[in-house]
Amino acid sequence: MHDTRTRIALLPLDERPVNTQLPADVAAIAGFELVLPPTDALPRFREAGNPDRLADWLTAEVQKPNTAAAIVSIDTLVHGGLIPARISTETTASAISKLDRLRAIKDSNPNVALSAVSLITRASDSYSNVEEPEYWDQFGRELHHLGALTHRSWADSGVTPDPPELPETVRADFAARRLRNHLINLAALGLRWEGVIDYLAITADDTAPHSSGSAEQNWIRYWQLLRPSSGVAAYPGADETGAVLVARTIAAQRGISPTVRVVAADPTGLSLVPPYENEPLTTSIRRQIAASGAQPATDHADIVLVIHTPDPQRGDMFSHTTPATDRSAVAGTVTAVREALSAGSAVTIADVRYANGSDPALITALAAASLLEHLTAYSGWNTAGNALGSALAQAVAAAVADQTGTLNQAATHRALIRRLLDDHAYQSVLRARLAPTLFNSTIRPVAAAQARHAEPAIARLLQNELDTLGLPTPLVVERVGLPWNRSFEVEISLADGATHP
Structure with a gap:
């Protein structure tokens, strides 16, 4: 018991x-x-x-x-x-x-x-x-x-x-x-x-x-x-x-120790060492699966973890140059997600293509194919380890809860929406665009008053990005905070749109 x-x-x-x-x-x-x-x-x-x-x-x-x-x-x-x-x-x-x-x-x-x-x-x-x-x-x-x-x-x-x-x-x-x-x-x-x-x-x-x-x-x-x-x-x-x-x-x-099957459209990408890390991605995946309380599987599994593998050019969404899009890599990952969902699997994406944010082309393609809303979890922020561990954590919690009849579907959806807003809409779409006007183009904290002025503007833009994704969701962006008064990270509060004007 x-x-x-x-x-x-x-x-x-x-x-x-x-x-x-x-x-x-x-x-x-x-x-x-x-x-x-x-x-x-x-x-x-x-x-x-x-x-x-x-x-x-x-x-x-x-x-x-x-x-x-x-x-x-x-x-x-x-x-x-x-x-x-x-x-x-x-x-x-x-x-x-x-x-x-x-x-x-x-x-x-x-x-x-x-x-x-x-x-x-x-x-x-x-x-x-x-x-x-x-x-x-x-x-x-x-x-x-x-x-x-x-x-x-x-x-x-x-x-x-x-x-x-x-x-x-x-x-x-x-x-x-x-x-x-x-x-x-x-x-x-x-x-x-x-x-x-x-x-x-x-x-x-x-x-x-x-x-x-x-x-x-x-x-x-x-x-x-x-x-x-x-x-x-x-x-x-x-x-x-x-x-x-x-x-x-x-x-x-x-x-319960959920099973995890790893899928990558480009398996050779799993052998790369991602930016800011010290071992091949495949090694990190194995260790993060174990750390999360799960275990690997090669066939039927409780969780299908789709890896959007690292950019060989080591692109970084926080750099001064926007990484080049690899359409074939995007198409391969979309196909892997679609096939796993069609097989009835619980699918989670670790988007480690670029450091410090999502691959925007991947999210756009998944939204166009109406696949985003069917994911159990998504993560694509900062380092590969950050994204991988976050995706697994959500997926493991969901898999355990599903087997024990305690799964909170609303909380699962809220976590997915929050990560899409943070990792994609903010980190990869808005952050670089807003840096000159709201943050003086610096990573350093700005004055508290300047940060408080930026927060409602970011909230409005994030809601626009959420609307653009076209996800069926009752959630709206209620508030945004800047915990360190700088552009690098945000706190996103969500509310039920049906009860929140």
């Missing part, structure tokens, strides 16, 4: 919608309730949240009778959020000591499943310090290059690196931050081995095949090999992990 508890407490990576709203959407699909910390205890962009208050909140939540599980972002528990984890000056000893709170949380209710995610800090290949230490605007690309050179040298002892010129203070600080992050990840691994954490994902945030993060991830995989089947996952990803762990929790609570 499956567990009937339906409450999940989430300590998210930060306050952005992908870390709060998306996991809540996944939970709602299966009739679960996701509870989040008080807003004023969470981080606000570069301003850290309050780790003590957050730990106290989580301790109280796990003791409530209907709480089935707790999901914890180690970066938030220790540093107060994603960006604070990158820029904090806290000592390693002080940071690691905060992990002891997990022992107390687990001891307070051992019957609550405790999952956690800890990130391998990125080293952005850019000169933007918007989300990094202040010196990144002068030395960011050199530091990324240093990580790649060091990784290559370490992997091949016959290679002597010729490092870029850097001030010793900058290099020392960079190294110290990476060491602190690595030791926190190892400490979290130790808690998993102790049984404090029931499942641990250690994911690489925005990386590359040769980089500091990839070298450190190799060490994590060493420990995985030393103690296999230890409930530890390591793969590229970050902001999707809250949703993935919610799906995994739902599957575990219901005692």
Whole structure:
């Protein structure tokens, strides 16, 4: 008999919608309730949240009778959020000591499943310090290059690196931050081995095949090999992990592991390493399926995951150049979707053609063929790992709920519409168009008043894009928020058009 508890407490990576709203959407699909910390205890962009208050909140939540599980972002528990984890000056000893709170949380209710995610800090290949230490605007690309050179040298002892010129203070600080992050990840691994954490994902945030993060991830995989089947996952990803762990929790609570069949019109595209990642897509797919609580299948499956494979030219919807459209790739994916739907399958699309947004031609073609409304889920935002994990999370929740008679069709539809609006209508259609007029053509946050002025304009345009897709939906765009007062991400609130003027 499956567990009937339906409450999940989430300590998210930060306050952005992908870390709060998306996991809540996944939970709602299966009739679960996701509870989040008080807003004023969470981080606000570069301003850290309050780790003590957050730990106290989580301790109280796990003791409530209907709480089935707790999901914890180690970066938030220790540093107060994603960006604070990158820029904090806290000592390693002080940071690691905060992990002891997990022992107390687990001891307070051992019957609550405790999952956690800890990130391998990125080293952005850019000169933007918007989300990094202040010196990144002068030395960011050199530091990324240093990580790649060091990784290559370490992997091949016959290679002597010729490092870029850097001030010793900058290099020392960079190294110290990476060491602190690595030791926190190892400490979290130790808690998993102790049984404090029931499942641990250690994911690489925005990386590359040769980089500091990839070298450190190799060490994590060493420990995985030393103690296999230890409930530890390591793969590229970050902001999707809250949703993935919610799906995994739902599957575990219901005692169901859905099967997933992967379909790609261009199977050779599965061997590509997507932008901002460090392993072939096919490897990431296998690891994300396992992380979501599902299992692969080659024949009949609960979920057909259609992959719109990466652009060999590595197109990016947040770049200054719009990627070229590959009509044959679009046609192949549309055919794969149509065939799977015709066979009666529950179809989910991971649109990883381009980084940072959908393939607009794919969405247009699916809408013209009246296929969009028949999808179980869709995702196509930021990195391939983000899109893949989000698509799987929605699909797994739906598959589990379908088998237990708890599927919330309205919540499933709402999640699909939200992703189409965010990943396609905003990220790939509107964002670049609006950047000069509403955001001064910068990735940096604008003044709060300017952001509030932009929000209703974006909401109106998103509604226009939703109307253009021609989907049969009762939902309308109620409101749009800009959580970090910048163009990169939006929060989309939906309402029932029948009751909302």
